[in-house]
Amino acid sequence: MQPEEVDAARDAALAAIAAASDLEDLKRVRTEHAGDRSPLALANREIGALPPQARKEAGQRVGQARGAVNQALAARQEVLEAEHEERILVEETVDVTLPTDRRPAGARHPITTGSELIADIFVAMGWEVAEGPVIEAEWLNFDALNLGADHPARTMQDTFWTAPEGSGVVLRTHTSPVQARTMLTRTPPIYVVCPGRVFRTDEYDATHSPMFHQVEGLAIDEGISMAHLKGTLDHFATQLFGEGITTRFRPSYFPFTEPSAEVDLRCFVCKGVDAASCRTCRGEGWIEWGGCGVVNPRVLTACGVDPERYTGFAFGMGIDRTLMFRHGLSDLRALFEGDIRFTTAFGSEL
Ligand code: PHE
DSSP states (O other): OOHHHHHHHHHHHHHHHHHOOSHHHHHHHHHHHHSTTSHHHHHHHHHTTSOHHHHHHHHHHHHHHHHHHHHHHHHHHHHHHHHHHHHHHHHTOOOTTSOOOSSOOOOOOHHHHHHHHHHHHHHTTTOEEOOOOSEEEHHHHTGGGTOOTTOGGGGGSOOOBOTTTTOOEEEOSSSTHHHHHHHHHOOSSEEEEEEEEEEOOOOOSSSOOSEEEEEEEEEEETTOOHHHHHHHHHHHHHHHHOTTOOEEEEEEEETTEEEEEEEEEEOTTTTTTSGGGOTTTTTOSEEEEEEEEEEOHHHHHHTTOOTTTOEEEEEEEEHHHHHHHHHTOSOGGGGTSOOHHHHHHHSSOO
C-alpha cells in the first residue's frame, strides 16, 4: 500500500468516526475501519512481505495510522456513551409526583354529606351540633325521656340490649337520649341538632334496617311554643327540598313530648297538586317524615331544667329516609351496601 493510500485510509477512518452518531453506528465504523478486514489491517499484513528498508517505514506509518484510528475510536466511544447515558436519564425519568388516574377516586358517603347538609341548615340559624354515644345507658335512652320500665311505648322501639341481661345498656334506639344528655350538661337557652346512628331489631329490607340514622333537634328557651317548632320544621323542609315544600302536623303520642305530632312533608314531586296520580306520595300529597312535639315537663324536670321557666320543642326524623326522598331511591339498602358507583353518584352532590 502506498503511503498516500495509508493516509487516505486513516483520514477516511477518522472522518467516519467523527460522523458516527451513536454507539451502534460507531460499532459499524469500528469493524469497517479497524476490523480484521479493514484497509489498515490489510496494509499491516502486507508489511511482512516488504524488503527490510521499506518494512520499517511502512511499519511506522501504518502503526501510527492505526494508533490514531484506535485513539479516535476510544474517544468517540466515550463521548457517545456519555450522551447515551444522559439521554436515558432524561427519557426514562419517572415523576413520582404526577397524578395518577389508575385507581377510581372514592367519594364521601351520601349519609355523611347528607348529615352535614342537615346540620348546616341548623348551624345557619345559630344552632349547635351535639353528639352522643351509640352505646347508651338505658336510663338516658328511656327513663329520662319519660319512658319508665313499664311504659307500654318501650315496646314500640325494638331494642338491642347488651349482655348480660339487666346490664342497663342498650344500642340507642333513637337520637333522643342526646336531648337528655344536652339538658343535663348545659343550661338553657339550648338549640342543638344531633345527627347520628341508631339501632332497632328490624328486618333488613327495602325500607327497614337494624341500623339507620336519625337527626334530632332540641330547642329549650323561655317562651318556646309549638309555633316555633312548626316554623323551624317548615324552614328545614324548604331548605332541603325547595320553595313551597313545607310540613303539616298530625296529632300523635310520644312520652317525651306533650303535645306530640307526626310531621309530614309536602310531597316534593307533585307538590300536592296532582296527588291522585303521584307515585311518590300515592295520592296523599304528603309524605311521613318524623315525630315532634313540645318537650314534656317531666323530661325537663328529669334532666334538671326548670319547667316553670323554660319550655322547649323537639323533633326527630330518619336521615336515610330523607335521603331516599331527595335522591329518588326506592331501596334503603343502597345506602348501606358500599357500592362505589352509588357513593360517587350521590355522595359528592348536595
Ligand atoms: N325519638 C322519636 C322516634 O325515634 C322521634 C321524636 C323525636 C319524636 C323528638 C318527638 C320528638 O320515634
